Amino acid sequence: MTRGRLEAFSDGVIAIIITIMVLELRPPHGADWGDLGPVLPRFLYYLLSFGYLAIYWNNHHHMFHTVRRVSGGVLWANMVLLFFLSLVPFVTDWIGETHAASIPTALYGIVMLLAALAYYTLQTTIIRLDGCDSLLRDAVGGDWKGKLSPVAYLASIPLAFVSPWISIALFVAVALAWIIPDRRMESVMRERARRE
């Protein structure tokens, strides 16, 4: 089974999720800089969620680059990931609607945690299918970002009740850690190419 259609479908879904969020950025009726004030927080939450979805797309791209076979299990693990990502516009919008109240911020953390667990499950399913010479397993060996992110999301849930801004700072920190381009995969593949 080819991986091409799975990638194309995932690209389509992520492209739509990332883009429909902008529909929530309603332009103000007034025409002053001040009228943009109430839009600004929504804009920043949009930027954060755009960043997360871009990170997921990037990692998805890297991960599937090493995939040779796709099974029914991989298809469904991928669908579960897309489902949780599809909830990002909803939680982004709720945070914006409530000016980053505790519960909406905690729910953002929950959705992020579920998406991260779905990604991890997808990764594990692919590695198990690849068998013992999995290129992906080598690549994610020392994957501290993949391991720390769910911990940060988990911590963000109770912390949102101390202050939502702590949780949001955590979300921003995790996003920035990922945006540093993921050179692991590239270096492992270069390494292999050299040895062969």
Add this chain to the structure above:
Amino acid sequence: MTRGRLEAFSDGVIAIIITIMVLELRPPHGADWGDLGPVLPRFLYYLLSFGYLAIYWNNHHHMFHTVRRVSGGVLWANMVLLFFLSLVPFVTDWIGETHAASIPTALYGIVMLLAALAYYTLQTTIIRLDGCDSLLRDAVGGDWKGKLSPVAYLASIPLAFVSPWISIALFVAVALAWIIPDRRMESVMRERARRE
């Protein structure tokens, strides 16, 4: 005629249908867990419809994987399927709007039935085009799920007037039966590969 563009267009349409449904999940104005209460049923109907569209995409993917030729008839049978699938957001929304009243639930069953018949027509069109050594015909030979699903949808229509919950239970049961990954196609292909 290549099947690539037909797959790409279908991927695009299904990806958009599956994603725009989330636009109906309007975040509440309040910021309490309790405010999520009215959103919860809509969320569950979204989950159900996401599941159905994911199943259709999966089956579509498997089905076209065996296709060698595409004719005008296949293009149009595919368009009819996409048309009925495009009604899923509407009926999902109507069920949510009316708290799963009888008629909206019956209409959900009708749309599901029409989509299933369109899928069956598409499958038959492909098999007829393939001729007597159709890989797809072998694969769907003992397709009890494909045969039972329309029966369940048909039953759900009158049952919605007894209680909508019976119909919804049927929809969930059919979805769960499909989510068990479809190994038929994979096993038939493996079988063939071994014989050759």
Add this chain to the structure above:
Amino acid sequence: MTRGRLEAFSDGVIAIIITIMVLELRPPHGADWGDLGPVLPRFLYYLLSFGYLAIYWNNHHHMFHTVRRVSGGVLWANMVLLFFLSLVPFVTDWIGETHAASIPTALYGIVMLLAALAYYTLQTTIIRLDGCDSLLRDAVGGDWKGKLSPVAYLASIPLAFVSPWISIALFVAVALAWIIPDRRMESVMRERARRE
């Protein structure tokens, strides 16, 4: 220059146009069959416009199937076609909003006419680029549907002021004429294959 990306982009745009129209099908607040009454005309206009966009996608698919080279002129002619198609949701919605009043129906005809002219320009641009052994030129040689459709659209504009239903009958007739699968292209290609 490869034609792949132009096809992919066109697929994406047409898939989105065809799908966002369903967002205008707002479910009624009531839960009776009667409540669907006001939605029914909008549903039928949606069906008509879905049919037209499906026809354009089908013809676009067939047309580009013969294309060997893509030039800047082809890219822009294609963009103009996509622009006019992107107005279909707007005019469909206006017809629904005004219960098929004369002017909205006439505007539907105008948009259809402009899209048909853009398609014709695109076709001519491709044929000119192909040079004298254009496969596409042979295929569209006796293209009575391609020649009659703009005439029908043109006629629908004044006729909408006699009665919008005459124009709508014309639109339905043209759509039905096209939905009969377009075997010209396939037969020309089969012919060529036999001669070689």
Add this chain to the structure above:
Amino acid sequence: MTRGRLEAFSDGVIAIIITIMVLELRPPHGADWGDLGPVLPRFLYYLLSFGYLAIYWNNHHHMFHTVRRVSGGVLWANMVLLFFLSLVPFVTDWIGETHAASIPTALYGIVMLLAALAYYTLQTTIIRLDGCDSLLRDAVGGDWKGKLSPVAYLASIPLAFVSPWISIALFVAVALAWIIPDRRMESVMRERARRE
């Protein structure tokens, strides 16, 4: 790393951005030509923004056509470009909402400037990755349009406070300059092909 998926994702995002703008073209309740009056300016801003996104897609297409390798840096530079382009529906809508007031028009110029800078960064990232025999570097050598456009966007920002129409005239002029098909890339590649 293949460039295919990056192109497909960018195609998807640009296709969605270009299409969802049409959702802001709300049909009037009345059915007279006069009722279209208030929609007309929005239509013209839609046309302008459609043109800009079409230009970006065209240039993106040409640029990636020469790309051999894709790095993490290219992925992220591309994401930044897509982010700024995703703001186009918002600013288009704000201009329409405020009848082209000064500040919304200036913000349109700012978004255009940021998108142009992101495009330039992406181009530079690709050229640096290609090394000294970069096909793209040769092609953009005398790129007066790429150099003049940001200057025009920059000028449009203060000029919007003199009169928004000056800025809008500038936007239209830049768009028209680009719509003349970009033959540079094609000619450089033809040149190379001849020399080899």
